[in-house]
Amino acid sequence: MTLAEMTKSDLEQMLKELQAQYNGFKSKNLKLDMSRGKPAPEQLEYCKEILYCLNGNFKSENGIDVRNYGMPDGIPEAKRLFAQILEVDPANVIVGGNSSLSLMFDIIGNAYEKGVLPGMKPWSKVEQPKFLCPVPGYDRHFSVTKFFGFEMINIPMNDDGPDMDLVEELVSNDESIKGIWCVPKYSNPSGVTYSETVVKRLGSLKPAAKDFRIFCDNAYVVHHLNLENQDKLYNIYQACVEGGNEDMVYLFTSTSKITFPGSGVCAMAASPANVEYTRRLLSVKTIGYNKLNQLLHARFLKDIDGVLNVMVLHATSIRPKFAMVQQVLNRGLAGLGCANWSNPHGGYFVSFDTMEGCAKRVYNLCVEAGVTLTPAGATYPYGIDPSDCNIRISPTYPPINELEQAMELLAIVVKIVSIEKLLA
Amino acid sequence: MTLAEMTKSDLEQMLKELQAQYNGFKSKNLKLDMSRGKPAPEQLEYCKEILYCLNGNFKSENGIDVRNYGMPDGIPEAKRLFAQILEVDPANVIVGGNSSLSLMFDIIGNAYEKGVLPGMKPWSKVEQPKFLCPVPGYDRHFSVTKFFGFEMINIPMNDDGPDMDLVEELVSNDESIKGIWCVPKYSNPSGVTYSETVVKRLGSLKPAAKDFRIFCDNAYVVHHLNLENQDKLYNIYQACVEGGNEDMVYLFTSTSKITFPGSGVCAMAASPANVEYTRRLLSVKTIGYNKLNQLLHARFLKDIDGVLNVMVLHATSIRPKFAMVQQVLNRGLAGLGCANWSNPHGGYFVSFDTMEGCAKRVYNLCVEAGVTLTPAGATYPYGIDPSDCNIRISPTYPPINELEQAMELLAIVVKIVSIEKLLA
Numbered sequence: 001m002t003l004a005e006m007t008k009s010d011l012e013q014m015l016k017e018l019q020a021q022y023n024g025f026k027s028k029n030l031k032l033d034m035s036r037g038k039p040a041p042e043q044l045e046y047c048k049e050i051l052y053c054l055n056g057n058f059k060s061e062n063g064i065d066v067r068n069y070g071m072p073d074g075i076p077e078a079k080r081l082f083a084q085i086l087e088v089d090p091a092n093v094i095v096g097g098n099s100s101l102s103l104m105f106d107i108i109g110n111a112y113e114k115g116v117l118p119g120m121k122p123w124s125k126v127e128q129p130k131f132l133c134p135v136p137g138y139d140r141h142f143s144v145t146k147f148f149g150f151e152m153i154n155i156p157m158n159d160d161g162p163d164m165d166l167v168e169e170l171v172s173n174d175e176s177i178k179g180i181w182c183v184p185k186y187s188n189p190s191g192v193t194y195s196e197t198v199v200k201r202l203g204s205l206k207p208a209a210k211d212f213r214i215f216c217d218n219a220y221v222v223h224h225l226n227l228e229n230q231d232k233l234y235n236i237y238q239a240c241v242e243g244g245n246e247d248m249v250y251l252f253t254s255t256s257k258i259t260f261p262g263s264g265v266c267a268m269a270a271s272p273a274n275v276e277y278t279r280r281l282l283s284v285k286t287i288g289y290n291k292l293n294q295l296l297h298a299r300f301l302k303d304i305d306g307v308l309n310v311m312v313l314h315a316t317s318i319r320p321k322f323a324m325v326q327q328v329l330n331r332g333l334a335g336l337g338c339a340n341w342s343n344p345h346g347g348y349f350v351s352f353d354t355m356e357g358c359a360k361r362v363y364n365l366c367v368e369a370g371v372t373l374t375p376a377g378a379t380y381p382y383g384i385d386p387s388d389c390n391i392r393i394s395p396t397y398p399p400i401n402e403l404e405q406a407m408e409l410l411a412i413v414v415k416i417v418s419i420e421k422l423l424a
Numbered sequence: 425m426t427l428a429e430m431t432k433s434d435l436e437q438m439l440k441e442l443q444a445q446y447n448g449f450k451s452k453n454l455k456l457d458m459s460r461g462k463p464a465p466e467q468l469e470y471c472k473e474i475l476y477c478l479n480g481n482f483k484s485e486n487g488i489d490v491r492n493y494g495m496p497d498g499i500p501e502a503k504r505l506f507a508q509i510l511e512v513d514p515a516n517v518i519v520g521g522n523s524s525l526s527l528m529f530d531i532i533g534n535a536y537e538k539g540v541l542p543g544m545k546p547w548s549k550v551e552q553p554k555f556l557c558p559v560p561g562y563d564r565h566f567s568v569t570k571f572f573g574f575e576m577i578n579i580p581m582n583d584d585g586p587d588m589d590l591v592e593e594l595v596s597n598d599e600s601i602k603g604i605w606c607v608p609k610y611s612n613p614s615g616v617t618y619s620e621t622v623v624k625r626l627g628s629l630k631p632a633a634k635d636f637r638i639f640c641d642n643a644y645v646v647h648h649l650n651l652e653n654q655d656k657l658y659n660i661y662q663a664c665v666e667g668g669n670e671d672m673v674y675l676f677t678s679t680s681k682i683t684f685p686g687s688g689v690c691a692m693a694a695s696p697a698n699v700e701y702t703r704r705l706l707s708v709k710t711i712g713y714n715k716l717n718q719l720l721h722a723r724f725l726k727d728i729d730g731v732l733n734v735m736v737l738h739a740t741s742i743r744p745k746f747a748m749v750q751q752v753l754n755r756g757l758a759g760l761g762c763a764n765w766s767n768p769h770g771g772y773f774v775s776f777d778t779m780e781g782c783a784k785r786v787y788n789l790c791v792e793a794g795v796t797l798t799p800a801g802a803t804y805p806y807g808i809d810p811s812d813c814n815i816r817i818s819p820t821y822p823p824i825n826e827l828e829q830a831m832e833l834l835a836i837v838v839k840i841v842s843i844e845k846l847l848a
Contacts, residue, residue: 036493044482044491051475058468067468067684069460097521098714105709109533113571124548140711147537147708260491263716284571285529287564290522290714292687 002337030370037348038397047259066291077298082267084304100254100266132180134162136379152381161194175208186220189392191344193231203239321395332411338418350393426761454794461772471683490715501722506691508728524678524690556604558586560803576805585618599632610644613816615768617655627663745819756835762842774817
């Protein structure tokens, strides 16, 4: 029986019991921070030998000492590694610093100041440039486009990716729409992997704006939860080439959740024209990225097989936590009709939807009981979730017993807030 | 006797001999690149043990694992290290990535987009923002202000720093002047260290623009050539505080020429208000800089004494090269009245001035004979040296015997071009 089907007095009785349980939680004085998708301490150990892999050989395979200046677009072995990860040619790759977010920011900053390619109008000269934002999505993406003053337009996410009917309609008709954020694999937070159809429709867009760009953040490209149910992503660069839109996409990724968050290496891939222009503009702001770190990564990870070997270790740590989330939420909420949540095959998040208008209060009650989730609304541009229902669950960082408690609390709180809503 | 005092026939005879010497050089098929201030291969060895200094302890002194996300403004021990280098309080420091140039670019980008402090007008909204550029100066600084469309105004460098009469006059009267580039110690390329008077006048400026900023690139702050003749720099942040201009200055530095170029750590220092606002804006573009590299540096270098110990090693490599430059130039050019050059106590460059209108041809003749210098004009905004006389000599990278040959060639070429000019 769903909550909505229960009688008022049943709901009132249930609410009383739930409140008692909630108060019980409160008295435990929990202090759990589940606000960000941080790897757990044990995950930081898998690559700690990376510092010892050089054996005093600091030369890149082209014979250049990585400790000195030069090679602003990265060393060859790092380009090759990221080319394998992103399924492109090494010539299409620029290897960056420790932060793919910074690289995205800089690419947008360059387009804002100078246009996407030589001779194109800078986005700063467009009266009100707009950006499409599949929602729920990644708050830090939205912060970047907010920084540059883009009007952000929500695009609903379906089970196979963004609503492509809406995307196609908007970009074909509005020249001021300059880009779309995409996390095409194990999307943040929904866990959705874009279907081949969606990827091909993205690659075949006919944008009114010649300088429309797909910002494809492939942050979770190899971040499977297990060896069986792995999602496959159609090659987005290839889809754009096939669609006659070779210059329309930038791909990004990093080793932040392969080696170390914040001390990894990021990279981008794009068409030859984009790579050439990007290299030129990035050279204004840096003599080069940290090539010593690039060499450490290339030598330690070696190739895509080396990467996948490490990812198996990460999956071993993460998988039981994702399973625990499902188990506790199923136990506490299944069949009550007051919540839906994703059950992804990879990535770092579970996307959780309350009944309409409940997410903020759920978040607040959790905080009051000592569990900090990602703030409700954060998965939407401007922090505004129009339905106030989405909450991002980040199960990776806490120990599994704390995660279990946090999920139990969440289930209780969701029931409380839902019943309050039904009784109101 | 100077060249100008010689008879025409003496000059013609001399020119013939010089041309023979020049052709002799050409036949050697030299291939020397002295275009950038790169450390020599042996200098890259001084800190190579840095990768082994952690002994498996990845925790910052505040107990946080540097391999995970967090601490966007840097780890405490790195802040303390840079506070000692920049002679400020650790609370005034933000520790960045591997490139101080990127940090300068980002600070200007932030001011351009959002203004220097909350509520201030973005520089992008100023009709034609301007920037003061002491010349000769660092080409990459000028590229950054060119990128953002600033009009760059040349400020002559004197022996004690920029022409402060001119700086004071310009900034007091023109609200569109938003900043000045400064390399206050062992300046690039002149080697000048700003005098206490100049620093105090900088700190006491009364700019028409409330958002005027001194971009103080202290790239060579500990880069002495020897233990005796070390220049002292008055504390610029202190001078600004004393002048009632606490918010007017950003200091930058890096370990690029202490540990590794391009794989070091950079930092900035500024007032509490600037640090707070900068931290907030930088957080849009990155979750954090590479803290593992920060920890490696803090553990390896330890403190200012550790830094100075490494700098003694660098000086041992560099000092004979700077001496060689002086020796060859003195031997070939002293007393001829056709060239002046600096003899700095530190830094990475010797600034060389030909007679007016000769630098480009000197550069070209050197290239033809196999020696690439920094392009003539590069030390001026837009690559335009109005007198066409300045050439930057970067003695650090080549082996000393190659450096000797390059300087001998330079002396010959300068004499050839000067005599041609006198005979014309």
